[in-house]
Structures are given as structure tokens and as C-alpha cells.
Amino acid sequence: MFKGITNVLVEVTENCPLDCRHCYLKARRRRKHHLPVKTFASFIQILRDHGGLFLTLTGGEPLLHPHVDDLLKIAADEGYVIRIYSSLQNVSESLFELISAFPVMEIETSLCGASDDEHDSVTGVKGSFYRTVEAIKRLRKEGVKVNIKMIITRENFSQIALVKRLARELDVNFFASPVILPCGGDFRIPEKFLTKRQLKELFETHADVAGGVSPRRVVFPLCNIEKGIFLSSRGEVRRCMEHPEILGHLPEDDLKAVLESSRFREAANIAREPPIAECKECAFIQWCRPCPALLKNDTVKKLMIEQFCRIAHVRYDITSRT
Ligand code: SF4
Ligand code: SF4
Numbered sequence: 276m277f278k279g280i281t282n283v284l285v286e287v288t289e290n291c292p293l294d295c296r297h298c299y300l301k302a303r304r305r306r307k308h309h310l311p312v313k314t315f316a317s318f319i320q321i322l323r324d325h326g327g328l329f330l331t332l333t334g335g336e337p338l339l340h341p342h343v344d345d346l347l348k349i350a351a352d353e354g355y356v357i358r359i360y361s362s363l364q365n366v367s368e369s370l371f372e373l374i375s376a377f378p379v380m381e382i383e384t385s386l387c388g389a390s391d392d393e394h395d396s397v398t399g400v401k402g403s404f405y406r407t408v409e410a411i412k413r414l415r416k417e418g419v420k421v422n423i424k425m426i427i428t429r430e431n432f433s434q435i436a437l438v439k440r441l442a443r444e445l446d447v448n449f450f451a452s453p454v455i456l457p458c459g460g461d462f463r464i465p466e467k468f469l470t471k472r473q474l475k476e477l478f479e480t481h482a483d484v485a486g487g488v489s490p491r492r493v494v495f496p497l498c499n500i501e502k503g504i505f506l507s508s509r510g511e512v513r514r515c516m517e518h519p520e521i522l523g524h525l526p527e528d529d530l531k532a533v534l535e536s537s538r539f540r541e542a543a544n545i546a547r548e549p550p551i552a553e554c555k556e557c558a559f560i561q562w563c564r565p566c567p568a569l570l571k572n573d574t575v576k577k578l579m580i581e582q583f584c585r586i587a588h589v590r591y592d593i594t595s596r597t
Contacts, residue, residue, distance in 0.1 A: 277534055278326040282503040283319060283355070284333060284516060285310065287346060289508050291335040292364045294399030295387070296467075310508040312342050314525050316349045318506050321530050323353050327504075330355035333516075335508070338365050344373055351377055358383060363410035364403060375417035382414060383422045389437035397431060411445050421447040426455060427477065428467040435481055451484045453477060454582055456517075456569070468582060474589040488590040490561035498566060501543040504534075514542040517568035545571060553580065562594070563587035 290307040319330060330350050332343075338361050340346060350357050358381040359374075366374075374380055384407055387397035394404035411421050423442045427435055435451055442449035453469050469477065478488050498515075505513045512523040512533055520542050523533035533539055549555045550567035557563070565583040569575055 276325065277540075278324075280322060280326045280502060280504050280534070281328045282331070282499060283322045283327045283329065284331045284503065284505045285315060285318065286333050286335065286505070286507045286516070287315065287337045287340045287343070288335040290339045291362070292339065292400065293336075293362050293403060295385075296397055296399070308508050309340050310506070310510070311526075312345050312349070314510060315346055315506075318525060318530060319350060319353055319355065321534075322504060323355070325534055326502075328356060329358065331358040331360065333360040336362055336365065338363075338370060344370065347373055347377070357381075360384075362398075362403070363407045363414075364400075366410050366413075371413060371417070374414070374419060381420045381422065383424060384411065385424050385426065386438050386441070387425065388431050388434040389441045393431060393434050408441075408445070411447060415446055421445070423447050423449045425449070425451045427451050427453045427469060428455065429469055429473065430467065432469060432473050432477075435477070435484075439481065439484060449484050450486070451477070451481060453485070453586060456575070464578060465581070468585070471585065471589065474586060475593070478589055478593050482593075486564060488562070488593045490591075490594060491564075498546050500546045500568070514539070514545075515568060517566055517572070518542060518545065519568065519572055551576070551580070559584070559587040559591050562590035 288307070288309045290309070319327065332346065337343060337359055347357065357377060360383045363382070363384050374382070386394055386404070386407065388394040388404070391404045394407075395401050411423075414421050423438065425435065425438050438451075439449055453474060455464050455467055477485050482488050500515050500518065503515050505516045505518070506525065507513070510525040511521045512525060512528075512530070513521060522536070522539050522542060523530065545567045549557075549560070550565065550570040554560060554563075554565070554570070563583055563586070565579070569579040570583070572579075
């Protein structure tokens, strides 16, 4: 039996209470499509036998799944280390208690700024900053590990130092990414990319939270796709969220057969060699952290190359000066 999958990512719902300007699900998330509990249970049980250890629940907003408490109990019974990507807008008292009761649990949330004005103007929902921060305080009080992620754009760039300070005050980890995914959302994103000056400042002043500037000794593989699997709320099985190839559809297909298929293994080959011709001879490749799936996606490829290349060039400039 193939036992190489450790990282299991499940999109349990497309529903989300926010309206973020940079959201990659913009076109789908109002449809309120939820993954059936039965499909979820059978998926994670089978994956446990194939090596599954780390389970991440994502969305949309996973806590808006109408049976999220059942999903969490099933995952805990299976012995998974659970992580939840959540905007922390809808945490009921009973859910706080359930989350706090698990032995190993990590929550990842997003802040787009360090005040109501800054954050809410990106999420499009008044009071969202307050709710997220209050939920973080509550989770920390219960000893739950929390990570804050910030997508940095030209508009909220000035907020990074403030969010970093807020994360310290809240006693949570913080990381920031200047990469914007255009999938399904706003395709005018080049206006939001950081300018070269901003990227330089980001990696000179905040390299600790932005992934560093050092060249990578091992260039490829670039990602963890070989150890991963993704299930969408519509039952599509892929190797990862960004991989375009649907390898099966649940509950119709036999998941065990999908996992044993050559298509499933071959889908991970995407990470074994430079994803596009431009990367093959690239002098900046060691400073680059591209996602091979996004570079192979014809719809977003151009925008992703632009971002990855700019970031790699800035990293190179900084390290070659020191
Ligand atoms: S800098 Fe651009 S061309 Fe070079 S490896 Fe990165 S994405 Fe490819
Ligand atoms: S292909 Fe991209 S999204 Fe998928 S695991 Fe690799 S880096 Fe992550």
C-alpha cells in the first residue's frame, strides 16, 4: 500500500463571511457549497492508512461548515494533528471549547492591517478586525497556537511593521507574503504588486517574516507536493490546491484506487524539474521560491512569473551586496 501522503488539506466549504479584495475564491464563495460529513470522514480515514498525519481544514471559512464540530471530532478520533485556516469571524462558545480541548491544534488566520480601518477596508466587512483579534486573544488564553499571515500589497505595505508588533503583543507567530494569487478573483492585480522599492524594503527590514533572502542550496524540488493531497468541497481530489489536474471525484470514485494509480504519482512530478522553460536557464533560480503548479497554470502563469521573478531579483540584489 502507498503510504507516502502525510499532509492532508481539505476545503470543507466555499462559504465565507468576508469579501477580501485579493480573494482567490471570489467567484465561488457565495454559493455556500459544503463538503458532506460522510465524504470527509471516509476521505480522512482512508488517508490515515496511507500515512496521513497533518490535517488542514480550509475554505472559504471552515468554521462556517454547518457540522464543523463533527468534522473536528472525527479528525481528532482519527489521531490527526489538526490545523485550521480561519478568519475567526464565527467562533461560537462551544467551538472555542472544542478547539481548546484538542491536544494539538494550530490556527492560521489573516490580518491585512493593524487597525479596524486598515483591515476592514480590505475584507470589506466592518468589525472583522475586532472579531479576529478578540478570537486570537481567547485562543491564546486557552493555549492554542495561532499564526497570523498577512498578504502584503501596495496598499497595505505601510502596515507590516504594525501587524508584526501586534503579533508580538498577541504572542503569536507572524509571516508575510508579497505573492498574490489571482485565481478566480481580481485580474487587475499588477496594480497591487509591491513596487521594487517596497520589495527591497520588505526583504531588507522584514526578511525574518517574509521567508528570508538566502539562496537555496537545493533548488528543486520546490515544494511538498509529493507528500500532499487536497480534497475540495465539491469532492475533487488533487495533489494540492493549486494543481490543475483532478485525479478523482468523491464519493463516486474509489479513493484507494485513485491513490494507487500512476496518474496520482505522476501528478507530483511537477515539482521535480524547473516548471517552465524560462526557469531552466535562470541565473536567479536559487533566490526564487516559485510554486510550480501556478507557473504551469495558463490562466495565471504570466502574473505569477512576474511576481516570482521580481521577488527573486530583489533577493539576489540584497544578498549579492552583502
Ligand atoms: S526568477 Fe523567474 S525565471 Fe527564474 S526561476 Fe524564478 S520564476 Fe523562473
Ligand atoms: S505545487 Fe505549489 S501549491 Fe502545490 S504544494 Fe507545490 S508549492 Fe504548494
